[in-house]
Amino acid sequence: MSAAQIATGEIAVGQLDLEYVVAARLTLVAHAHARGARLTVNGHVAVNDAAIRVGRVHGITRDRRGFHVHAVAMINVIEMAPERAVLDAGNTILGNTIQSNGQSGVAVCCAGVTNNLVRQNSISGNGAAGIDLVGSNGVYGVTANDPCDTDTGGNDLQNFPVLNYAFDVGGGVIVNGSLNSHANTSYRLEFFASDVCSGSGYGQGKTFLGSANVTTDGSCNANFQTLLNSPVASGQFVTATATDPNNNTSEFSACAPVIAFRLLSIKRQENDVHLMWTTLAGKTNIVQRAFSPGGSFADIGPMIILGGTGQITATYIDIGGATATNYYYRMRLGP
Incomplete structure (x- = not known):
């Protein structure tokens, strides 16, 4: 055949x-x-x-x-x-x-x-x-x-x-x-x-x-x-x-x-910088900053772990962060 x-x-x-x-x-x-x-x-x-x-x-x-x-x-x-x-x-x-x-x-x-x-x-x-x-x-x-x-x-x-x-x-x-x-x-x-x-x-x-x-x-x-x-x-x-x-x-x-992990807003209020982003409940979130986009990012503040389930919104205030000429921020997930 x-x-x-x-x-x-x-x-x-x-x-x-x-x-x-x-x-x-x-x-x-x-x-x-x-x-x-x-x-x-x-x-x-x-x-x-x-x-x-x-x-x-x-x-x-x-x-x-x-x-x-x-x-x-x-x-x-x-x-x-x-x-x-x-x-x-x-x-x-x-x-x-x-x-x-x-x-x-x-x-x-x-x-x-x-x-x-x-x-x-x-x-x-x-x-x-x-x-x-x-x-x-x-x-x-x-x-x-x-x-x-x-x-x-x-x-x-x-x-x-x-x-x-x-x-x-x-x-x-x-x-x-x-x-x-x-x-x-x-x-x-x-x-x-x-x-x-x-x-x-x-x-x-x-x-x-x-x-x-x-x-x-x-x-x-x-x-x-x-x-x-x-x-x-x-x-x-x-x-x-x-x-x-x-x-x-x-x-x-x-x-x-699938959860959105992204920065929603970054704004200055007097001498402080207010950050808001979406993340996954129960995960460790670490805010980092540097003086330039290609610079060395360093952890700032405490690790942030929020309760709940699924996608949630997290916030962080960088006290005095607005007093610098330039700061670049990013979020990192820990374990």
Whole structure:
């Protein structure tokens, strides 16, 4: 069966076993009413305008856990399928839109099913976890991180990052967090924005924002703070995944609400300077000043920690600050 036949024909099958298909263009639909060329697999999987680039495909199969994908899947739209897509070992899921499915967006089950790279996809609105790594117990849902990542299961149950905060800085977002995984190992982190967070508090990831690389220390920890030059509005949510050197991608992290961290006003009142800015409740804020924009900024005054939740407004008065010829101010976040 040639790639041309696949691209233009209509085939209803229970299993697919194609040899050496390269850049075959397929449209898989949940129901047999889609227009144009289509490939219907058990009347369920929905992949619209799919460009699947593979060296060898050995089947799309179905069992009680859902549909099994054995491919390098790129630039697909997978939506409104009642069942989850379950990956076998060694897949690459790159640049796809996976949305509004009844269960998990992507699932990797169970021990021994590893090396599944899930990268730069748009995953949103699914009925369960965006990416679901399943252990030997076969239980679907968010899998908690474990110290130094010694547990096993789908994708070796790769730990996900922990996000401390995400700040909208105008035209970009600063994300601060940490990763605990295998010691002295490098990981690729990917960051995503979504309009909503799942009810579990753990996200999916609708819009890919960018990536960063981190390396854990001998105690299995890596801290990070990265500026992503992608605009994200306050009120959205940022999530992240981690991928190890063997292409094991984690589940999504918990959601971090995007908070505006910016100076609202600076004004002189007699000999004093009054500052007002937006920040995140519970974080340490430190006011700094210098004599020039490129000068050495020094901390002034006490550290400011305000209670409450979410985005709040902070103020500081620099007593006598207006008596200097020039002062430049900035705010810094502590731990």
